[in-house]
Amino acid sequence: MMPDEIIAQLNAEFQCREQQVHHLAALYTTHFPSPLSLNIHGLTATGKSSILRSYFHLSRLPHTIINVRECITARHLLERIVAASLDALDDFNDEKIDRRPYARTENLSALCVNMGKLLDGREKFILVLDAVDKLREGAGTLIAALGRLGEMIPTLSLILTTTLPLTPSTLHCASTSFLHFPSYTRADLLTILSASPPKIFTATPSLELFPDYTPDLAAEEDAWLWGRFLQAVYDSLSKHTGRDLLSLRNCAMRLWRPFVEPVVSGQFGTRDFSRLIVNRRHLFQLEESVLDRIINSTTSDAALTTGVLATPKPSKTTPHNLPYYTTYILLAAYLASYNPSRTDVTYFMKHTDKRKNKRRAPSAASFSVTGKRTGTKHRKISRHLLTPSPFTLDRLLAIFRALLDGTVPQVADLYTQIATLTSMRLLVRAGGAGSNDALERGGRWRVNFGWEYARALGRSVNLEVGEYLVGGVD
Amino acid sequence: MEHQRCYIYEPPETEERAPKRQRTGKFNPQAQLSERLQTYRDIWAQQEERIQDTLEGADSATQDKIVNFISASASSSGETQFAIPTALIVAGPSIASHGPFFERLGRSITDDTNSVYVVLTSGECPNLKTLLKNLIKKVTSRVEDEDEDDVDRPSVSSRYGPKLLNYDLGHVQEWQKKTCAASIVVALQDSEAFDLGLLVDMVDLFHSWLDRLPFVLLFGIATSAESFEERLAGNSLRYLEGEKFDVTQSDEIIEKLFTATVANTDARLRIGPNLCHRMLDRQKDHVQNTQDFCDGLKYAYMSHFYASVPSVFLKDGIAFEDLAADAFEAVRNLPSFRRWVEEKLEDGQAQDVRQLLDSNESLFDQITQHIKSGQQALSNLSHSTHVLAGIREALRMSPSVRLSSIWTRAASGELNGSPLVRETMLSIKKIPSDKLVQLLAAMNELESDYFSIDLVSSQQRLDSLLKDTDAPLRTQHDVRNDSLRTTVVAQKVLLSKHKAALSEQDKAYSDLVTRFHDELDAYFTSSLIDPRTLFLSEILMYDLKSPHTEVFQPKPRFAVERALASPHDYLGCDCCTGVDGNPAALSATQPATAIVYQMYLESGTLINVSDLWSAFNAIAGDGVEENEPKTMALFQRALAELKYLGLVKPSRKKPDHISKIMWKGL
């Protein structure tokens, strides 16, 4: 394909990227030399990967593209580079290279040797390492070394894509060129997204009933409404959330069905945009519209279509049905994490009259005690907002027994429960020596849940946790 | 001594005989063990089958939904997917039952869809590399099992060329090319226990492979789907999309298991009320774990047949010749036999009693008869609890009482005439006809050999009554037929109840209900017996607390603390009973560790070792200078043992101090 055709096709496929496509087309052609290494940088979803893929696919230059996200270790990346280059060369030249010399690529020098051997006497080969900054280990030196690979193997030209431009300090090399893929502007985004409007009617209205609603007309209506809708989504939501192409598209797709629902049900016509937007304005105010969730279909759809604003999600705080004593162990753990141990005597000591010492009024005393010691006036942050502090097992058990009215036999089940809670990550072993050894004496734990959960747990067994919490919350 | 690392300790051999000698009589406590074992196996096999059926039935609905979800995501994989199909399986806090659940799920997934199914647990996946290795091994090994001869096949890049690293998902891709599985289902059984960073990495990686490998993720969740979502970072959430599935809560499954096994009318051996209480309470209070419940049940059955010789009579079709005399002797020693015999004596049947005591044959006849009738009575009892629970459910009476608790109360003989039954009967007395229709319909399902009431005729009469009315009929006991009349007499308000006049139809209906009520009442009274009054109840029902609690609810900490704090309880020797009748006092004869432990109990959090030593020396030492090193050795060993038990650790706060880390009684 001729360069001009390629450019035209790419520009049709990826709008608003003319400049970048031109640059690529100028840099990578069959006959002219290409830069030894090029760093393409730009934020997510600016089309780096897709445009590179399409461009090289169309230009038929010998190349291979490696997604560094898929490489687990540095060794993995090196092996992949050699294997992928072999595959690519086999493909392009329709030959079968003898692979035996390339069996192992343990380290960088092996890579240099192997690639040198492989590309010796061949024409230009382009190696694209996509998202090099996502390399999981050994990123620093490896990138620098890879960047200079081209200096040793003249026929190799390397493209590294990253989110941020590689700094000279990581590259150790001045010859690298850069190509920036800027983020899309509002106008760009709207142009790109409106190119592919979704349908208003999932099931096309039958031609017999609506003879003038032809497929052509339908497409036109879809595009018109989608364009208007996109503008509304961008203006109302993108101020607060990501403005990149993907999140805007996700967001718009999520809202589209509930948005056109009145049109589908026949309440409004397809061109009644202003009435529609007034009717559906709650969609643009809901938190659900912008939150990423795994479960989209059921819960949030209900909220989106009914338009119930700010439903206090009850499910979020209702704890799972835990066994009775397990609940108490968790509560005791919470209190052990959030109360300083010196207050235990005040809160949990059983008096002779069996009355437990709950907090009576918001205790100013506890504030001033801490205040004096640290020299600040008042502790500003409520305790339950701080990170939980570690506690020993016996303190947990002591508080557990103090919270309960009757006695609990010292059965092994209590320890089983603690182990279970640990594997559910509601309790976690606090760090320090031997924190992996369950039998380590004097091991310490922390809770791994917040105030809301603790309160709901307490209420499930009729216990107000706040009453036992130093400087408590109500 | 320095060059030796270990020593063989040879205790000095004593000439004396062991204090306890074995009984040498020819009484064999394990008489007919093999027959009992056989009987146990027969009976338990039936129960086991019921358990399996119940378990499979209990989560079949959820499993079907999950399987549908997977096949739906497999069929839609033609289009490009933006996110990995994900099922959040909220399996509840009973972690131990997650394993069997995912196993069953795996079976139905591989049976019903063209997918591979891989379960990963947090234990085997400490990091991404190991996770991938495990995944690859599990995914690809399936095929190699099928075509063994193909093992040597060259990998992607020829046999001598670069090989894929063993954590490269390329292996899976290669495998996928051959098998064309519709989806690769990866289940993370205990997803909360996985390292969060690992999960994020894994999701990221799977997402980037999604165009080549049709991954489906199943997350097993113990807490809640919301808190799981909260833990994952935003980007990973964007890569996942799916549904939430709730697994049946384990307390419901336990209830079903109980109904199917213990409260089953066909059970040949029953578990007594005390044991039931223990097992159910433990489920409620400590662990929610179906497997544990089944184990408890099995253990009870095993204990019954292992420990009691008369249990051999439960064997199906046992003949007199099969039995040893021991078995009859054992029956004659049963409390229920004594009671029965005494009753007979009171009735003046001394001749019969003589025969029972002398002749094994006649005792055998009586036993077989009574086993049969006892089992019949127990089945009646079980069935009546089902009826009672059924009635309460049909009438939607509150509080809703579970069958398990009704059954337990019935088995302890408390139910007859109890408020629960009275209240139920009362509401039947007042039942309006629309509800009676529902009730009769519900009770039709309960009809069986053990249920003698003639529902059909009641039904017919009710139908004929209802034919000509639209409004529901009421009985005379219905409050809505009463009207209150208020009169003011001498400034006092008098309330008086008046029965509204009943219509003919209402009267007829009242008669019908009254008869139904009376029949039901008689049925309950006759079937709700106290099973412990039955002759041979010890054989028909196992209700011993002892080995069960020790096995299922051991108290390790309590045992250690007790042994150290009052060694006499275990040693039972004369020397350690205490000084001057005070059992709590320390004495030199106690083991050194026990002495130090008791001093440890009395001290504060930080213990000065040298103080401890002087106190120890005062008690255990004899005041002679030369013997002090010996005492010191004892002391050091005691301290080392406490440290080994995890009771003390060296303190960093003060030199020469140790800190106390365990308190007694926690």
Ligand SMILES: Nc1ncnc2c1ncn2[C@@H]1O[C@H](COP(=O)(O)OP(=O)(O)O)[C@@H](O)[C@H]1O
């Ligand atoms: N100009 C554009 N026109 C159409 N689609 C685009 C454009 N730019 C990006 N996309 C789409 O956005 C998605 C993300 O692009 P990608 O190339 O992965 O971005 P990056 O590699 O920069 O993160 C792709 O599905 C791509 O098709």
Ligand SMILES: [Mg+2]
């Ligand atoms: Mg990219």
